[in-house]
Amino acid sequence: MITESVNTSFESLSAQLAGLNEIDALRKLTELFPGQVVFSTSLGYEDQVITDLIATNELPVRLFTLDTGRMFGETYSVWNKTLSRYGLPIETMYPDQRKVEQLMTTKGPYSMYESVENRKECCFIRKVEPLNRALAGQKIWITGIRAEQSANRHDMTQLEWDDAHQLFKFHPLLNWTFDDVKQYVKEHNVPYNPLHDRGFVSIGCQPCTRAIQPGEDFRAGRWWWEDNSKKECGLHTHEEVFKP
Numbered sequence: 001m002i003t004e005s006v007n008t009s010f011e012s013l014s015a016q017l018a019g020l021n022e023i024d025a026l027r028k029l030t031e032l033f034p035g036q037v038v039f040s041t042s043l044g045y046e047d048q049v050i051t052d053l054i055a056t057n058e059l060p061v062r063l064f065t066l067d068t069g070r071m072f073g074e075t076y077s078v079w080n081k082t083l084s085r086y087g088l089p090i091e092t093m094y095p096d097q098r099k100v101e102q103l104m105t106t107k108g109p110y111s112m113y114e115s116v117e118n119r120k121e122c123c124f125i126r127k128v129e130p131l132n133r134a135l136a137g138q139k140i141w142i143t144g145i146r147a148e149q150s151a152n153r154h155d156m157t158q159l160e161w162d163d164a165h166q167l168f169k170f171h172p173l174l175n176w177t178f179d180d181v182k183q184y185v186k187e188h189n190v191p192y193n194p195l196h197d198r199g200f201v202s203i204g205c206q207p208c209t210r211a212i213q214p215g216e217d218f219r220a221g222r223w224w225w226e227d228n229s230k231k232e233c234g235l236h237t238h239e240e241v242f243k244p
Helices: 004-017 022-032 045-056 073-086 097-107 116-135 178-187 194-198
Strands: 037-040 062-068 091-092 140-144 160-161 167-170
Touching: 004 022, 004 160, 004 167, 022 037, 022 045, 022 140, 022 167, 037 045, 037 116, 045 073, 045 140, 062 116, 073 091, 073 194, 091 116, 097 116
Parallel strands: 037 062, 037 140, 062 091, 140 167
Antiparallel strands: 160 167
């Protein structure tokens, strides 16, 4: 439920961030909420840009990633290169082992292909529940979301109130294009996942990600067997977000 106090805080924070570039906005957030600003990285293109911004500007932001246990080998490789390059700890959140064991025992390793409900169940166990633990008690959640990534994200605003997690979400790259991201990575020699060079623009779990073909939507490679309207895993459910 969006309260009057949340609305007032949202307007105040929006005013303080207005007109600031990505670095200054992130710095302002860390000043306003010391020790309570976190960044969830999937180690993809956009998130690598944000990691570079945080590291090179020495911003006190806590980094974490969700290891679902089904990642590409290339993702682990860029993870290791990122640790070596920046020297920043990346806290790792794993799913509840008992829940994974139960899912695998009762439905097997590929239940996600059988129905949207099964796929969302797998996403919840491997991603959503660990994310909820990582965000508990935090005030600001930094993400690598860009507006052009999907229809669901096109109308997002840079600052949002996430009622489900009771915190503000900030998307510093929301208005960047994919070319902007690639150019930044190239100019700053940012380590990136080599799968991007093979048509994987959005990279998640190995069984649920494929390369896209020329002309396909940015998110076409994620859960490609489902209707486009279903292609969110629950990490950024837009129904629970407040915008102006």
